[in-house]
Amino acid sequence: MGGQQTDAELPEDHDFALWEKRVDALMVLCSTKGYFTVDGLRRAIEDMGEEAFETMSYYERWVAAVNQNMIEADAYTLAELGERMEQIKARGPTYGEATDG
Amino acid sequence: MPHDHHDDDFHHHGMSPSGHPYRADDDHPLTYWQTMEIAMRELLTEKAILTPAEIAAQIDAMDSREPANGAAVVARAWMDPEFKSRLLANASDASREMGFDIGPMHLIALENTADTHNVIVCTLCSCYPRNLLGLPPDWYKSRSYRSRVVKEPRKVLAEFGLSLPKGTTLRIHDSTADMRYIVLPARPKGTDGWSAEDLATLVTRDSMIGVGVPKSPS
Amino acid sequence: MADTNVETVRIKSMMPPGHIRTPAYLRGKCGVIERNLGEFANPERAAYGLKKDMQTLVRVRFLMKDIWGDAAENPEDTLDAEIYAHWLEKVS
Structure with a gap:
């Protein structure tokens, strides 16, 4: 990253959405409890490659990386995750409705 | 909306x-x-x-973590030379001493002087003194800032409205591993006799990252 | 392991794949040790959940001209980075 040519524009600030704060909290709590290290998180983000940097937001990359590390730590299985995500989608079309269950 | x-x-x-x-x-x-x-x-x-x-x-x-926490640390360092020495020796302990919960973070304070200006960046990801200043601003996490500030820092600072004199040595600090950094900006002139609370209102987030300087007393 | 008592060091220019906290733009460059930070877990193992391997971590200070050569914006400005000892080699 350091020294590479990129576009010059610096982005504006934005307030963090609730789901982003929750991702941040999951990262802090799960790493504090020893499920992974900050290096494990960074490694998972790097392994997503350049394309992820272009197509995913900051906390989208983070939630993917926290999940990758929790799968590797055997906290839950991919099948459990996938089935739960299907149930959540069925609850409603917005984040608020899907969260409220 | x-x-x-x-x-x-x-x-x-x-x-x-x-x-x-x-x-x-x-x-x-x-x-x-x-x-x-x-x-x-x-x-x-x-x-x-x-x-x-x-x-x-x-x-x-x-x-609850916001730049005001860092501003309080900076203002105290401006008022209290012994605290400033402790801050420069071990910024984690000095911040804890003021009651800030900075967790296991290893914090280094970088002092701006008449001839030295410090700027922090994390070129590899987005390491930031989040336990003291809160979450990093979007521009700090951007590829543009991370890639350019190590190569053309004076140009980047100029975009933030900060022009350094030629004689000033600019020191960029890349948070590559286990340390986090906070800049201790220079105390603005014309603030003699100010309280710590009033001084803290001059300390901006950007001045603690090094892309700005504290506000001038109005 | 490299001797961290020497003042001037060169960052190894090797390019293995994987999670590495030595920035590519500093590899092969020379700087001086600004301070010793103590022992920290080697991220190249921690990233993969392997057993902790403590490594000496130092801050190395580079002159901009030693990183970017003639392209340096202001040659005497500096850049400091934290580098693990196994990435340092002695400059003779």
């Missing part, structure tokens, strides 16, 4: 079906990654790895 509000629409009374108020960011279409966040949180709670109270407390702690 991009959304229309109709009084006859249940959702737009501001309450969810379970009777909780909607947040402004709750009524956008659910994304794949948001779905993953909800699923992870539910699974981790059910497996007793986390509790909802822990998650709520962590978000509260995050929300």
Whole structure:
């Protein structure tokens, strides 16, 4: 990253959405409890490659990386995750409705 | 707000079906990654790895960390030479001494002087003194800042409105590993006799990252 | 392991794949040790959940001209980075 040519524009600030704060909290709590290290998180983000940097937001990359590390730590299985995500989608079309269950 | 509000629409009374108020960011279409966040949180709670109270407390702690914490540390260092010595020797301990919960963070304070100006960056990811200043601004996490500030820092600082004299040595600090950094900016002139509270109002977030300087007393 | 008592060091220019906290733009460059930070877990193992391997971590200070050569914006400005000892080699 350091020294590479990129576009010059610096982005504006934005307030963090609730789901982003929750991702941040999951990262802090799960790493504090020893499920992974900050290096494990960074490694998972790097392994997503350049394309992820272009197509995913900051906390989208983070939630993917926290999940990758929790799968590797055997906290839950991919099948459990996938089935739960299907149930959540069925609850409603917005984040608020899907969260409220 | 991009959304229309109709009084006859249940959702737009501001309450969810379970009777909780909607947040402004709750009524956008659910994304794949948001779905993953909800699923992870539910699974981790059910497996007793986390509790909802822990998650709520962590978000509260995050929300309470803001640049004002760092500003209080800077103002104290301006007023109290012995505290400043302790801050420069071990910024983690000095911050804890002021009651800030900075966790296991290893913090180094970098002092700006008449002939030295310091700037912090993390070229590899987005390391930031978040336990003291809160979450990093978007530009700090951007590729543009991370790639350019190590190669053309004076040009980047000029875009922030900061022009350094030629004689000033600029020191860039890349947070590559286990340390986090905070810049101790120089105390503005014309603030003799000011209280710590008043001094702290001059200390901006950007001045503690090094892309700005404190406000001038008005 | 490299001797961290020497003042001037060169960052190894090797390019293995994987999670590495030595920035590519500093590899092969020379700087001086600004301070010793103590022992920290080697991220190249921690990233993969392997057993902790403590490594000496130092801050190395580079002159901009030693990183970017003639392209340096202001040659005498500096850049400091934290580098693990196994990435350092002695400059003779």
